[in-house]
Amino acid sequence: MDKLKKVxxxxxxxxxxxxxxxxxxxxxxxxGTRLKAFVACFTLGVLCSILGxxxxxxxxxxxxxxxxxxxxxxxxxxxxxxxxxxxxxQIKKMCDKTRALATxxxxxxxxxxxxxxxxxxxxxxxxxxCILQFLSLTWYSLSYIPFARDAVIKVFTVCLK
Numbered sequence: 001m002d003k004l005k006k007v008x009x010x011x012x013x014x015x016x017x018x019x020x021x022x023x024x025x026x027x028x029x030x031x032g033t034r035l036k037a038f039v040a041c042f043t044l045g046v047l048c049s050i051l052g053x054x055x056x057x058x059x060x061x062x063x064x065x066x067x068x069x070x071x072x073x074x075x076x077x078x079x080x081x082x083x084x085x086x087x088x089x090q091i092k093k094m095c096d097k098t099r100a101l102a103t104x105x106x107x108x109x110x111x112x113x114x115x116x117x118x119x120x121x122x123x124x125x126x127x128x129x130c131i132l133q134f135l136s137l138t139w140y141s142l143s144y145i146p147f148a149r150d151a152v153i154k155v156f157t158v159c160l161k
Contacts (some may be wrong), residue, residue: 042080043075046073047073051073055069067130
């Protein structure tokens with residue numbers, strides 16, 4: 001657990017006192033509190049996404065409720081990691097070359113989902129963008145697990161042959 005704490009807080013052997021470490025040191029949250037906040041925020045995100053999916057079938061306003069709750073749920077799930085590693089490190093990791101494309105697709109799909117619901121009022125497009133949100137968030141999340149993306153690519157390659 002200490003190793004995970006050191007890696008996520010940016011103290012994995014780098015002794016240089018940088019901005020991220022300074023911000024992390026200035027934080028008044030203990031590691032236990034950060035972990036609880038992460039779990040709470042992630043759980044809230046998952047529940048909002050599920051609630052949004054259930055609200056899709058409400059007449060007239062279902063599409064808007066779906067888009068708002070599902071998108072908010074994905075944003076909350078993504079932002080939950082801020083409690084573990086801090087906001088600056090999270091943004092830096094999101095813009096890393098292994099995650100930049102997934103991040104760009106995810107943010108674009110978040111915006112397009114809301115556009116499809118509020119302005120275009122197109123249920124099919126909103127659902128398509130939500131599926132793309134899910135896939136890009138999954139691909140982004142897999143980048144944190146060593147060799148996970150390679151394994152997924154290999155599975156799909158074998159399945160498609």
